[in-house]
Amino acid sequence: MAHLCGLCLALRGDHGQFARMVTNYDGLLISVLTEAQADPGAAGRRTAGPCPLRGMRTASVAHGEGARLAAAVSLVLASAKVRDHVADGDGLLARRPVARAARRVAASWDAAGARTGTAVGFDTALLVDAVGRQTGVEALAGPGTPILAVTEPTETATAAAFAHTAVLAGRPGNAAPLAEAGRLFGRLAHLLDAVEDLRADAASGAWNPIAATGTPLAEVRRLADDAVHGVRLALREAEFTDGRLVHRLLAHELRTSVDRAFGTTGCAHTPGPHTAGPRTAGPHAAGPYAPPGTGAPGGPGAPLPPEPPRGNRRGMLAGCAVWLGLACTCQMCCGTYHDPWTGERKEGQCGNCDCSGCGDCCSCCECCGNCCDDCGCDGCDCGCSC
Numbered sequence: 001m002a003h004l005c006g007l008c009l010a011l012r013g014d015h016g017q018f019a020r021m022v023t024n025y026d027g028l029l030i031s032v033l034t035e036a037q038a039d040p041g042a043a044g045r046r047t048a049g050p051c052p053l054r055g056m057r058t059a060s061v062a063h064g065e066g067a068r069l070a071a072a073v074s075l076v077l078a079s080a081k082v083r084d085h086v087a088d089g090d091g092l093l094a095r096r097p098v099a100r101a102a103r104r105v106a107a108s109w110d111a112a113g114a115r116t117g118t119a120v121g122f123d124t125a126l127l128v129d130a131v132g133r134q135t136g137v138e139a140l141a142g143p144g145t146p147i148l149a150v151t152e153p154t155e156t157a158t159a160a161a162f163a164h165t166a167v168l169a170g171r172p173g174n175a176a177p178l179a180e181a182g183r184l185f186g187r188l189a190h191l192l193d194a195v196e197d198l199r200a201d202a203a204s205g206a207w208n209p210i211a212a213t214g215t216p217l218a219e220v221r222r223l224a225d226d227a228v229h230g231v232r233l234a235l236r237e238a239e240f241t242d243g244r245l246v247h248r249l250l251a252h253e254l255r256t257s258v259d260r261a262f263g264t265t266g267c268a269h270t271p272g273p274h275t276a277g278p279r280t281a282g283p284h285a286a287g288p289y290a291p292p293g294t295g296a297p298g299g300p301g302a303p304l305p306p307e308p309p310r311g312n313r314r315g316m317l318a319g320c321a322v323w324l325g326l327a328c329t330c331q332m333c334c335g336t337y338h339d340p341w342t343g344e345r346k347e348g349q350c351g352n353c354d355c356s357g358c359g360d361c362c363s364c365c366e367c368c369g370n371c372c373d374d375c376g377c378d379g380c381d382c383g384c385s386c
Contacts, residue, residue, distance in 0.1 A: 159182040225258065
């Protein structure tokens, strides 16, 4: 939550309120990686003011170059997504006046991302070039084209962003392994988007890399599993001051994302192939305040908003104002929130799910973050057991 809020506030601070709409989970990973490599005490945190998405309470949020790099990357990639939707003529963007306005917004985000990138020593032209090549790559793709040829621009962009976190943190030796982790993360993100959109794209006639290249879903799953495994191996080659959150997000949550996209469930430390055997489809949710068990922040073991001080109670009018903010942002339905009057933590009505309880079997990783890959939860270096 500290990194999500930090990204949002970095966007607002450098580019105004409207830029906050590009806040996303993928972008906050840049902030997480930067802080995880920073020397003790060097990781920037500050206290942010009240926000409706936090129940109008203050919070400690990520602050500094990592958050600004995350903001620059988010702006450029959001610009690319807007252009992609314009090119596909999706929804209202099929209308010329709306498309022109969207292109102007995309151009302004490109420029804003370049300014912030320059301020932290990152050349966003690498991202813009990769994004620009995507359209040409897709135009040339057809049956028999390797699907990894289509994911290459995304891989290149994320590799550059991940590697620059090592520069910001003063750990140049981490640049190579983090570039590899970023490359595989970009591949995985592209593949999972294609899997999740496959049915809708088929119905609407939109271009989809899986359908266009004729890649079997079994092969896509194999590539996704290999990417998750490769990310873990790459992270082992990097040095972190505190890598627990990185491990949680890029080992546990990536596996959860793959299982969710393919309609399967499994533990990140379950022995054997994750594709073996029938599994029950898991829940799917999106947004910063997704219900527990969905693999998004708010899920098992993920960071939650800090508990308010006991006795921090509001009066009738103040509580009603906060209640209205929670209701308007859907937090009361779909998230974990604090009671507007008592401050007690509560779960939204959509918070009940059929999670298999994987958070318990992987709790051993909380103490060290050094669990073996697919070890069955009994190989933590710290000696604890589940």
